[in-house]
Amino acid sequence: MTYQENYQKWLDFAELPAYLREELVAMDEKTKEDAFYTNLEFGTAGMRGLIGAGTNRINIYVVRQATEGLAQLIDSKGEEAKKRGVAIAYDSRHFSPEFAFESAQVLAAHGIKSYVFESLRPTPELSFAVRHLHTFAGIMVTASHNPAPFNGYKVYGEDGGQMPPADADALTDYIRAIENPFTVELADLEESKASGLIEVIGENVDAEYLKEVKGVNINQDLINEYGRDMKIVYTPLHGTGEMLARRALAQAGFEAVQVVEAQAVPDADFSTVKSPNPENQAAFALAEELGRKVDADVLVATDPDADRLGVEIRQPDGSYLNLSGNQIGAIIAKYILEAHKTAGTLPANAALCKSIVSTELVTKIAESYGATMFNVLTGFKFIGEKIHEFETQHNHTYMLGFEESFGYLIKPFVRDKDAIQAVLIVAEIAAYYRSRGMTLADGIEEIYKQYGYFAEKTISVTLSGVDGAAEIKKIMDKFRGNAPKQFNNTDIAKTEDFLEQTATTADGVEKLTTPPSNVLKYILADDSWFAVRPSGTEPKIKFYIATVGESEADAKEKIANIEAEINAFVGE
Secondary structure (H helix, E strand, O other): OOHHHHHHHHHHOOOOOHHHHHHHHHOOHHHHHHHHOOOOOOEOOEEEEEEOOOOOOEOHHHHHHHHHHHHHHHHHHOHHHHHHOEEEEEOOOOOHHHHHHHHHHHHHHOOOOEEEEOOOOOHHHHHHHHHHOOOOEEEEEOOOOOOOOEEEEEEEOOOOOEOOHHHHHHHHHHHHHOOOHHHOOOOOHHHHHHHOOEEEEOHHHHHHHHHHHHHHOOOHHHHHHHHOOOOEEEEOOOOHHHHOHHHHHHHHOOOOEEEOHHHOOOOOOOOOOOOOOOOOHHHHHHHHHHHHHHOOOEEEEEOOOOOEEEEEEEOOOOOEEEOOHHHHHHHHHHHHHHHHHHHOOOOOOEEEEEEOOOOOHHHHHHHHOOOEEEEEOOOHHHHHHHHHHHHHHOOOEEEEEEEOOOEEEOOOOOOOOOHHHHHHHHHHHHHHHHHOOOOHHHHHHHHHHHHOEEEEEEEEEEOOHHHHHHHHHHHHHHHHHHOOOEEOOEEEEEEEEOOOOEEEEOOEEEEOOOOOOOOEEEEEOOOOEEEEEEOOOOOEEEEEEEEEEOOHHHHHHHHHHHHHHHHHHHHO
16 A cells, blocks of 8 residues: 555544544645555564654554554463453653553453553563563553654563564564554443453552562662762653652662652653653753752663663762763673672672673673673563573573663563663662772773773664665665775674674684574674664664773774774765
8 A cells, every 4th residue: 555545544534533633634745655654663672653643653543453463462372361461551651641541442352351550650660560460461652762752662571571573573463464453443441440351550569569679789788888878869851760769769778869850740741851861961961950969979860661771970070971871781790790799699600691782891891700691682672581591491690681772680570671770779889889988980990990991882873764764774785795894994803794693704604693683793803893783663773883992092082983984984
């Protein structure tokens, strides 16, 4: 069907809500094409898109279609799966509650039980709820750290991790087979609540999560002595972190926590920030203001669905330094391994997991403690799969999983990134350095001195619409077919093509063991590397550059050189 035909089909649908019809009528030709040229696809973490009318947007009909696909998948698994049902949570974005309850109504029409949170909750709590309630699946309505015009829909498997590839593929097939989203049936909401098919949940699950989260902190005596009065500023950036982070910090014994109250209020427009993304220093403006006022050592921010954590630390001149996702990963890894070693509780088979585009500094740290690092594809579900493997094969003990995109998981009672857990461990780490008369900034410097100066940079290029998808493909094809032999006057020692599943060196070609994924990684002779990867959830292509040098300046200079050469190559 052409985009014009798809558009017309929507326009002709008599029961279309007025707000969607108005949007359709107001569309120019370019917007029509972008809204209807394709269907919103499932990527590494479900689907994410602009809120609005169209098959390539997120709206009640696209959500109904996705949930109808999930209902059919559950139907195919039999009665027990239907009884176990689905846990559903949502964040503070536009239409999040509507999408959540509409999903529950679609499931109820199939006789499938659902547990829907009474109000907004973090993604990690949804992952926990799936495990705690033994549901067959979970739905999280969120667009994570994206700006206000976006929303999204993530599906979780029964282990609480994002749905694994086999089930996700089957789900995608079911969704695609639904020709007309307007015909998806919904059960009556109030009747379904009365019959128990839709159960509203809240505090009981919160309490169970908070019980588990107590196990994240390692050294309670340290917190009691150096953490109790340590000034921490926290901002939930208008999102779901407010529901649990404050309580979790208080429970752990951090009493001097100040919250940016203007950002503790759920707000779908994220009106105090340009983008609710804790990766960006701009999102910390109000936290920095409060930090200076109360003399805080550390500032922490969670994104709207509280699966990512950003950290800023006070420098000697009183300004705040925004840490990269890799730096946060390094301080967490170092502390967890050191604290367990000191306490005599470090297992002989300790293991950490990270994505293939995250820093090798953490690999070096892990190895120095005799721990094993596992590299997995981008997407936390792959770390979830590793945890499952460790638990079933009893071959390793999980200590930490992280992605450079500000995602961390300490304890595996959750199977996705958990910023609530990460807030707690970062607060403890700040207390640890305080006990040594140091700041977190000193701690990072100490790590660099021990392991080498690692620097990283991620460049995201947004290329939306039909033309964008073609441009992204062109860039990937160019690298795949014709990449230079050197970058920064340094030979490429190894080329990893995760789509072809090959690792090519001067000695020949080896097979990669990771599942196929459209990622290219080039490892240079000086241990620097860069990778090229189209995003699975957004119309972006990402370039990851990582270097190691004799000093910070040396590592950063290498980054600048490689970046310039990538730009020149892409622009040729």
